[in-house]
Amino acid sequence: MKRGLIEWDPGELPRETLAARGERAQALLAAAGLDAALVYTNVAAPQLARYLTHFLPYWNEGVLVLPRAGAPTLFVALSNRVVPWIKRSAAVDDVRACRQPAVEAARLLAERGARRVGLAERGSFPYRLLAELERAAPAIAFVDWPALAAALALATDPVERRLRARARALAEHGLRSLGDTVDGRNAPQLAGQLDLALRLAGATDTRVLVGPLGRWPGIPRAEPLGRAANVLCEVEYQGHWVLVARTLGLPAADQHATSERLHHLCSPGSTVAEAAAAARGGALFAYRAGAAAPFVALAEEERLAVGDIVALVTLSPADGGALYGDTFAVMPDRLESL
């Protein structure tokens, strides 16, 4: 659940930027011959709706109706008393609190005479919602509409880049606040101190995993960590997530060497498997910043496509079991650090 700062500052995310994103989405709808799109959102998978409106649910779920022309409508399973907060913190004027957002969205579309409606990333909708949609508006054909997610090109969107860079700076600040050594702390203590530093600095949400050297980190448990600890830190700034992973207690030179290797493992257009093969016998995992969840795991055969924001994490026995990870913009000629 989100407990950090959620505010919309039009100074850093201009209303015009969000309007332009909406217009591009509407052009894609028109090109596909669709009357409208539905975008599903919940606390853990809000990214497409966030991209269009900056709406960040702190719990529960909702459905955004984006017509081919005109203003969007947001249906949320939240109290009507929260509607003024949503209107302050997101660029959407028509917000309707209800118990069944999908049903209400389908009814609205039916009233407006919609015949063919795209589901932005149909696979990310709970399947129960698909059944609700079909029951509530049997005359409407609901079809998969992956075009919006495919066209995001987050890496080349300057506003998106700037806000992710802010999240990246928060992550760096948080990790630096832990110092250079484990210093006898257990996993919950490290996680608590990191969480505090991140949220005091304005993080919207965090996810911190901690484990001993040589192991993938887990949910922090009160177990001894030894001289070094693997820390995976995901940080959100106003809907923009980054992933950074480090080994605390590793000599700075080793940390730097691991970082350098990660930078050079991957190149634009390479597959995850190709990058992993170069990872000195260790494992490399790649994630794409998201259509629904903040990061979506990439399969081995998938490529690091130009325009993507990707997170890469590696843990290699050749590095003594150290963990290293970071978030990059995939540009035509290189992977750029945020």
Add this chain to the structure above:
Amino acid sequence: MGTESPYAERLARLRAMMAAERLDGLLCYGNGYRKDFLRYAHPAPTPSPYGFCLLTPEGGELFVEAPWDTQPAAETVQRVHGARTPAAVARLVAARVRALGLGPRLGLAGGEVLEAALYDTLREQLGPVELVPASHAVMELRYVKDTAELAAIRRAAAIADEGWKTFVRACRPGVPQYEITARCEGVVRELGAEDNFMLIASGTTDVYGMTPPSSRRLAAGDSVLTEFTPQVDGYYAQLCRTLTVGPPSAEQRRAFAIFRRAADAALAAARPGATAADLARAQNAVFREEGFGEYCTARYTRVRGHGLGLHFDEEPLLWEDVDFPLRPGMVLIPHPNTYLPLAGYMVFGDTLLITERGAERLTHTARILFEAGEDG
């Protein structure tokens, strides 16, 4: 799985349910939105963004996103499987169902949050095996908490009490809301909470509800309120309290007295056999007696309380039309949280365990209107 496992009782109840419902296996799903059904079958936390636990009459297996399959298996599962994408995980699940010869009826709990990408693959790969909705049957088991569940909720309640002390200390004039929640989050993490559902509000008659924290700075005369809901081993406990920045005004004192009376009325009414509606009516009666009956409606309030467990907003919801009898072992929080024109929105409530004779309060913070900076 020896009889020593703290989860033996739960697994036995699940398997008895499976037999009663003629289920050959039970698939419990969870994702980042809700993991409660997954955690019921597989209590150990997984960092995986989603996962299935497959329970059979003899054993259990976990299916998660790699690399989180490298986390150690816990007491309820013997094997952990991993794959990189949702479709690959769903194919693994289906392959194990086929290999184990499970069918023709496979229960699915938590299917309400199951994404279509996973469901479609599962459905396609399972062939003739029927996916039978089982959330309701599992929820019937979840209402009454077992020994291990109550132990986790008691620890969560203790962390809520400690967290409230931090909240009281952190509230000072000029401090932004997000700094208060940051300090509370840091403390509850250090104390071992996995998560914490926390909302906040500050102000007076301009406050109609709680939201995530903003950059609004506290001012003298504010009421500051929070729902504080730490999660330990999957289980939530909740504490609702209000404080004032500086001495309370006459309106704040009067409003709080009403909330306290309403919460006391719910506490007195909480016993086996009483219904969710009884607890809602007991609270609303106090507001009506005071001439504030209209503030018991959906325009000003959401609910008069709710169950607690692996979700922070479980059934039964305490509304006047919910005829749901309370049973020993249920955990819930009655809270008369609403807007009043006296001093704006206020919150007040404690986590209760329904016992054979009445109710035991699991959170132990003083039932008073606090003042910022006091010893919580």
